[in-house]
Amino acid sequence: MTSQAENAKIRRLAALESARRAKETLISIRKKQNRKKKLAESKNRNHKRFMLGSLIEMAGILEIDEDTLLGGLMALAKTLNDPAKSATTALWKQHGAAMLVQHEATRLKK
Structure with a gap:
């Protein structure tokens, strides 16, 4: 039979492990969100550059x-x-x- 102190210690260790996994999950989610944000920013920047190239072509100064x-x-x-x-x-x-x-x-x- 385990004592209350031992049970509390086991619960504490389980809670610490659960918190560690939750922290790792949170870090993973934030990294994924940052990658998506950077990709969207890159796509917007590239789209703007493409559109500016079109304007230069329309102005007749491409060459x-x-x-x-x-x-x-x-x-x-x-x-x-x-x-x-x-x-x-x-x-x-x-x-x-x-x-x-x-x-x-x-x-x-x-």
């Missing part, structure tokens, strides 16, 4: 050399960050929106 393209994009970024050039960027936005509407209409006709 431009990388140095010129990067320089142009840097000038664009500088213009976008200058509040005094808001009229210019508003005009760009209008032209871009019109081009996207036209492109979408052409795409849907096919």
